[in-house]
Structure formats: structure tokens, C-alpha cells
Amino acid sequence: MANRILVIDDEQGIREGVKRALAPQGYMVETAENGEQGLALFRKEPFDLVLIDVMMPGISGIDLIREIHQVDPDAICIIITGYATVEMAVRAIKEGAYDFLTKPFTIDDLLLVVRQGLERRQLSLETQRLRRIEEQARKLEEEKARLEELDRAKMQFVRLVTHELQAPIAAIHTYLRLILDGYVSPEEQRRVLEKCLARAQEQMKLISDLLMLGCIQAQIQEGKVEELNMDEVLQSVVERMEPQAKEKGLEFRVWVQPASKIVLGNRDHFLSVWTNLISNAIKYTERGFVEVTLRTEDGKVIGEVKDSGIGIPEDEQPHLFEEFFRASNAKKGSQQGTGLGLSIVKRVIEASGGEVWVRSKEGEGSLFGFWVPLAKEETSNS
Template sequence: MLLEKANLLVIDDEEIVRNSCTKILTEEGHVVRGAENGDQGLNVFKEFHPDLVLIDLKMPGKSGMEVLEELESADPDVVKIVITGYATVSSALDAMKRGAYDFIPKPFSPDELVLVVTRGLEKRRLLMEKKALLIGQEKIRRNMVSLVSHELRAPIAATVQYLEVILEGVAGEVSSEAEELIHRCDERLREMLELINKWINLAVFDPIKLAEHFEDVNLSEMALKSMELLKSSADKKKVRLSLEAQKNVPVIAGSKICLEEVFNNLIGNAIKYNRKKGRVAVKIYEQGNDVCFEVNDNGIGIEKENLPRIFDEFYRVDGRRTSPIQGSGLGLAIVKTMVDAHGGAISVDSRFGDGTSFKIRLPKVIHLEKGS
């Protein structure tokens, strides 16, 4: 299906070109407006909301290229087609690099004009469909977040409070057996709340907002802090933690809270999916424009066919080796989201039964010399 009645704008200083385009395209069923220079064209663009704009590259005053760039930054989804003279095919290519979808050399026949506009409107239709799909997905995601937070989180939180009231003896004496069971219910409900909060935080995560609060972060300090935090769980399994950090490794631009999550999840996993008396080695070093860190373990490993899915939300490797280990399958999805938000990359290498190695690259902050 084509856009049958579209709004079209023709920006050209030659009256004859504007009039003939208007005539031909109006006969095709479209609504056409003309503008004789770039500034006028930009004004019409603002109130007319065209689906497609034809722009003459060679105009007195504001050049067609400037108009094209301004239109592209105002709305990249509006299709722009440049009108070029015979000798300006190279500038047509340049225009396409700057956001033009197509070009039509002067002089052109009515059929050539209709063909190029029809192709442009097909592109516009596809862009609009894609946009509608994204808006739809975003709406579903927002509905899901509000459903989970109101319909699930609120009743669980209320139940936790009722259990507290019962334990306080407000509803009568509580036997020690009942107290034990209520404590277990309370623990499970709190785990569920924690999972819901984790998922909501991930679903509403906004990388652009996060980047506004980036600061210089020393990854070695972050790693040490995380290892301190997880030391007791490593001790329980007699897992040895070690850190090998290159000296004077540069800082990176990031969010300490988010990077803490990355370290805690990766080192936490390396302990959790390890064997008794296993090892977890963290390495931090500079490599090109990045600071890298690795978390290596000699734990249970991950089978090759399961590796592509470990960063998916709620994915846990199935199987008897991991099933007794508690987890929600959100940890690595959070890690990946945080690493992406820092402009970094994560990779994993694993040998089933032998161990796993996660490597993260984060762009380092480049401090310019004074005066440069």
C-alpha cells in the first residue's frame, strides 16, 4: 500500500519547476506546496509537515545542501529528494551521504518525477510502519512495567507487612513452628520482591540519562570493592579470589553504581558457578583506546550451544549442574545493558567443565593536554 495522499514540499527558486512539479504531483492525488528559497522552505516545512521534500541543490541564498542538513536534523523520517543540474551528480552523491534518499537530475519528465516520488513515498511508508512498531513495543513494555510494579510488587509488599504483624502477635500467640514457617514465607517473598525490582530497574533503564552523570572511574578500585563484598561467599566455597591490575591504568568515563553491578554480577557468578576450592582471577589492563577487565574462573563452564543465550533476560543454563544454584537469570542481561550504556563490549569464552572467562572493554577517558 502506498501513501495515496501525501503532503509534498518543493523547494526550488525556478518558478517553472515549482509549478510543473505542483501540477504533475497534484494530478497524482497529493497535496503540494512550493517554496522559492531555503528559508521559506524551512518555514513551510514546520507548519505543513510534509511526508517528502524535493530540494533544488542550486539556489541563491541558503544552499540546497544546508537546507537538506537542517531538514535531516529536524526530522530524519521525512524523505528528502534532491534536484540536481546535469553537472552536479557528485554533489547528488554528497547529498545522499547527508540524508537525501534519492536524486533527480534536471530537466526531468513527468514520468521520471512520479517514479522518484513514488519510490520516496514507499520509503516513507516503511519508515512510518517501523516507527509505529517501535511505539507499540515501547507501549507494551511500559504497560508491562506498570503491571508488574502495581499488580505484583504492591501485593507482595503488603503480604510481607501482614506477616510482620502476625509475628508481632497482634492476631494471637504464634507457635514456634508457625513462626519458623512465617519466616520462610517472608524470605521467599523478599526474594521475589528483589527479582521484581531488578527487572523493573532494567526495563526502565535509560542510557542517555545515565551518560549525563558519568564521572571518572578507576576500575581497579571498583574491582577491589566488589571482591571485598563477595569475599564471604567465596570463603564459604573456599574459592580463591585474586586481582592482577596493571599500574596506573587510565580511568574510564562511567557510572560507579552501574559498574559496581557489573563487577558484582560477574565475580558473583564466577564464585557461584565454581567448584569447591576453585579460583577466580580478575585482570585489569589497558589495550589501545580501551581499559579491559577480565573475570576468569575454573568453575563448571558453559556448553557451547548455551553461550549465545546467557545474556538474555531470565535465561539460565538448564541442567543438573546449575539447577541447585539460586538465580533469576537477570544478572548477565543487566551486565550487558550496563556495558552497552558505557559504549563498551563484552565477550565470553568458556569450556564446559573447565571454566569461563568474561572480557569487558570500556573506552578510556582521553584527557587533552592544556592548549591542544
């Protein structure tokens, strides 16, 4: 495409002379008789090269260079100057002009400086293009590394899942084999079958947790979300869990701030969040209390579950929300678990744009909390 050149000079003779000299070389030349007009033309559609008379009424040549470079930092500005103003031309070069032409100048002088200017522009555009390509290549490289990492994590997850799925089924298989091969007396059979049942239940819970974990993101993306009243969701979980806490002799406290707490989410997901947090608190607490609180603050709905249970060793706390992670003190205890509950909690909360946290001291107790955005302020009591 032809290079676009703009001549800004208040002297008609120069404007026309320059245009007459450049047009036959295949350049597209436009002219303006003052800085303001030139700038307006430039802003409308930038030029590759601008020839600017340094001495014009109105906006000065130097200010013009600055304005032009604000639109296109790579536009080439060449100052046209009378002999007496060479000093000013030098200043203009410091301000970013590429070169200057001293009046009177020949067509050859003009063509030489224009050609050099355009070459320089070509070069800097090319450099920029290369830099952009390098930047793109770097980003692609980063993206590739990220995908590889994701792939590794996925494979690791599949290995863990397979391993976890294998244990219960292998146990069930062994028990059944023992019975069928006649190694278990009729009196013993019921006890062994009950063990089978327990392992089968464990397997079913594992599978339903895995299903839940796998579909959280997808369900939210598919728009399977609604306005949920968090009080009501919590209430239905509390009704189910409270008897379990009482049975263990734990004090079960619930404190709900009287304000509406509508959040955007999937009801099953949030039932699972509360169920996991409260069941953990009950499961890992032998005496004392379990305390559930729900409140709003600064456009956030905040839920917390606190207990006076076994706590979590400090150095293990960073891993709590990882799939299948179980703390060493929990594994030593009699409580079974697959270590997926908290991963589900974290995924649900983060998919809703919120955050989870934990504060815990081994032997003293734990506090698990989360916030999610409030979908809307106070609604009617209907």
C-alpha cells in the same frame, strides 16, 4: 513558479533571439556567452533547462552537459548545432542531452523542443517525488513493525516480572496463613518464619534488580555519570566478595594492570557490573578458582571474570543476557537466582558504548568479559 532557462551561446544574435522568443511565454531566461560563465551561473542557482551551443571556444558542449548533470542530474540540456555538426549533436544525446536544435531554427521549433524538455523534467521530478514517498512509506512501515515488536517484548517482560514477583509473596502468604491458622507448632514457628524472611529477601533483591534495570538508560541520559576510577570500583567490590570466595574454599585471584583506567559512567552501575559477575563466578563454582582481571588496551578498559565452575551448556549461551534467563544446570543446582544479574551487566556496558562476552564450557568453567571506552589516558597520581 516560472521555469528557469539558461542559454549558453557565443553568438550574441542567438542569445538575444532565444531570450526574446522565450520570455513572453513566461519563462525566466538568462544568458551566458561561454561554457565557463554558463556553468558558474548554473552552480549559483540551477536551471530547469539549458540550451547549449555545441561549438564554442573553451569548455565543449559535451563536457558542459556532464558538469551540469553533476549539479542536477534532472536538468534538461538541449544542444544547438549547425548543420555540419549533427554528428556531434548525436554524441551529445548519448552523453545525456535531451534533444537538439539545428541552426537555423524557427521560434516554433524552439518553443516545441523547450516545452517537451520541460514536460520531461516535470515527469522525472514527479517520479522522484513518488519514489521518495514510497521510500518514506516503507520506512514508516518498518518503524511501525519495530514499535510493535518492542511493545510485544515489553508485554512479555511485564508478564515475566509479574510471575516472578508472585512466587515469593505467595510463599510468604502461605507460611503466614499456616502459622495463623494454627497448623505450625510453636517449636516449628521459628523455622517457618525464617523461610518467610528468606523469601522476603529474595523479593527485595528482585525489586532492587528490577529498579536498577529500569533506570540505567534514564540515569545515563540524565547525565548521572562521572569519571570513575575502575581500579577503585573493582577494589571495593573485591573487598566485599573475597571473603565469600574464601569461605567456599575457592582460590580468589585478582590481577590489575598498573595503568590508570578512568571511564565515564555511574558508580552504582559499575559496582553492580562487578558484583554480578564476581558473585556469579563464586555462586556457580564449587571448587577451584575465581580470577578477576582488569586491563587497558587500544583505548578500552577490559574486565574479565573467570572461574572453574559448572559452566553453561553451549546451546543456552546465546540466551544468557536475557532477563530472567537461567541455564538448565544452574536451575538444577541449589543456587537461587532471578536471572537479572547479567541483563543488568549487559545494559550498563552497552549504554556506556561497550560490549559483553562469554566463553564457557559446561563442567569446566566460564569467562565473562566486557570492555568500555577509556575516558582519558594516564592521569596524575593525585
